[in-house]
Amino acid sequence: MRNTLSLRSYDPWPEGVQPSVPIEGYTNTWTHTPSQTLYQRPVTRTEATGPANLWRKLKCGDSNLAQTSTGKFAQGLLMQVSGRVLDEDGRPIPNAIVELWQANAAGRYTHALDQREAPLDPNFLGHGRVRSDENGGYSFLTIKPGAYPVPVKDTWWRPPHIHFSVLGPSSLSRLVTQMYFPGDPLNEWDRILQSVGDAGARQRLIAKQLHPADVGVDHLGFHHDIVLRGRSATPEA
Amino acid sequence: MQHLTQSRRFPLSQHTIGPFFPADYFLPGDNDLTRVSADAAPTTKGDPFTLTGIVRKEGREPVANAILELWQADSSGRFRHPEDPEADKADPDFLGWGRAWSEGDGAYSFHSVVPGGYDENGQHRAPHLNILVMGIGLMRIAETTLFFPDFPEENAADPVLSVLPEDLRHMLVMRDNGMVDGVRSYGFDFLLRGPRGEETPFFET
Ligand SMILES: [Fe+3]
Numbered sequence: 001m002r003n004t005l006s007l008r009s010y011d012p013w014p015e016g017v018q019p020s021v022p023i024e025g026y027t028n029t030w031t032h033t034p035s036q037t038l039y040q041r042p043v044t045r046t047e048a049t050g051p052a053n054l055w056r057k058l059k060c061g062d063s064n065l066a067q068t069s070t071g072k073f074a075q076g077l078l079m080q081v082s083g084r085v086l087d088e089d090g091r092p093i094p095n096a097i098v099e100l101w102q103a104n105a106a107g108r109y110t111h112a113l114d115q116r117e118a119p120l121d122p123n124f125l126g127h128g129r130v131r132s133d134e135n136g137g138y139s140f141l142t143i144k145p146g147a148y149p150v151p152v153k154d155t156w157w158r159p160p161h162i163h164f165s166v167l168g169p170s171s172l173s174r175l176v177t178q179m180y181f182p183g184d185p186l187n188e189w190d191r192i193l194q195s196v197g198d199a200g201a202r203q204r205l206i207a208k209q210l211h212p213a214d215v216g217v218d219h220l221g222f223h224h225d226i227v228l229r230g231r232s233a234t235p236e237a
Numbered sequence: 238m239q240h241l242t243q244s245r246r247f248p249l250s251q252h253t254i255g256p257f258f259p260a261d262y263f264l265p266g267d268n269d270l271t272r273v274s275a276d277a278a279p280t281t282k283g284d285p286f287t288l289t290g291i292v293r294k295e296g297r298e299p300v301a302n303a304i305l306e307l308w309q310a311d312s313s314g315r316f317r318h319p320e321d322p323e324a325d326k327a328d329p330d331f332l333g334w335g336r337a338w339s340e341g342d343g344a345y346s347f348h349s350v351v352p353g354g355y356d357e358n359g360q361h362r363a364p365h366l367n368i369l370v371m372g373i374g375l376m377r378i379a380e381t382t383l384f385f386p387d388f389p390e391e392n393a394a395d396p397v398l399s400v401l402p403e404d405l406r407h408m409l410v411m412r413d414n415g416m417v418d419g420v421r422s423y424g425f426d427f428l429l430r431g432p433r434g435e436e437t438p439f440f441e442t
Contacts, residue, residue: 127262
């Protein structure tokens with residue numbers, strides 16, 4: 001049997017890593033964010049566990065978002081996003097479910113709720129789900145998302161970003177986050193990214209661009225590791 | 238701040254799931270915890286129940302498009318996970334996980350079997366459901382635990398429910414809605430933001 005204690009090791013979130021809420025200029029955070037004390041709950045078996053073989057329930061599919069099944073390409077800069085799902089000790093987490101969704105090159109989502117006047121791309125659905133491999137690795141071929149405005153009085157724009165939802169080995173390692181691109185001026189003005197107080201924590205949300213010589217002529221390459229809560233969070237099943 | 242060492246990493250910051258979580262990620266049966274996959278037969282162990290309710294925000298307005306995830310033990314109080322010393326005895330036909338989506342009126346529902354309680358570190362966990370709520374305007378996942386009205390004594394001794402001030406504990410006990418279409422039915426409404434005694438108690442773990 002494995003060392004149960006190490007699996008139970010969930011440090012409190014470090015200062016400045018969690019977004020500070022509610023957020024000025026993001027009106028929904030003022031009506032949806034709990035206002036009362038969060039009660040400190042002990043880690044019992046329920047919190048430390050999670051579903052086995054969730055990929056049987058949540059079907060994992062194609063990691064190519066940039067092309068339709070008939071081979072037509074989406075509009076935009078082709079890029080590959082790849083990285084590893086890791087625990088806090090840097091150990092790979094295999095079999096994590098990685099869900100990803102993003103706007104098209106014009107900054108519009110293929111989603112009934114996105115009614116903004118920006119073109120839809122018939123060849124871009126903009127989402128995918130894969131399972132991390134035995135080394136924790138994941139990879140998507142997609143296009144670079146566009147920025148889009150947040151329709152409030154004091155307008156701000158979301159910088160290009162990709163949404164990630166990751167289901168790891170326990171419910172405590174459940175992570176919903178976003179990935180940003182290096183060097184985009186909008187990053188500095190993004191109310192959501194800037195709600196993360198710690199500069200290092202913000203930096204870890206920004207993907208690293210790979211040297212073109214290492215990627216080739218087919219697409220750009222970005223590397224982004226996803227670190228889930230829990231030290232040695234990987235169950236030795 | 239300088240705190241990155243080579244071996245030590247920090248989890249990535251949480252962010253809101255936003256309004257555009259892909260609608261076609263939701264398939265019929267995702268909110269049914271009794272099947273390990275859409276084409277698998279449901280477990281035959283345990284008492285089936287449905288949980289229904291409404292997600293609301295400040296001012297008690299319904300929240301559409303909230304995403305709820307439920308995780309629970311099987312009918313004998315075990316988990317099919319290496320963290321459970323009796324994982325090998327856990328029900329192989331029970332997933333214990335489900336995902337639901339709130340409609341325009343804020344309504345959601347889950348279908349499962351009543352979990353068993355279990356003993357751990359000299360304490361007894363009452364039968365319970367761990368629920369995560371995600372949605373627009375929620376920058377961090379809201380976590381809570383729901384309890385059954387059928388086990389008042391176990392609830393009173395539960396180490397998680399006991400964390401709450403006594404006057405708030407009843408707020409995490411589901412309503413007994415009796416039998417609906419021959420299935421045991423419970424109700425629970427979430428209020429994401431509101432005054433003390435009305436806002437759903439949420440946990441940090
Ligand atoms: Fe977005």
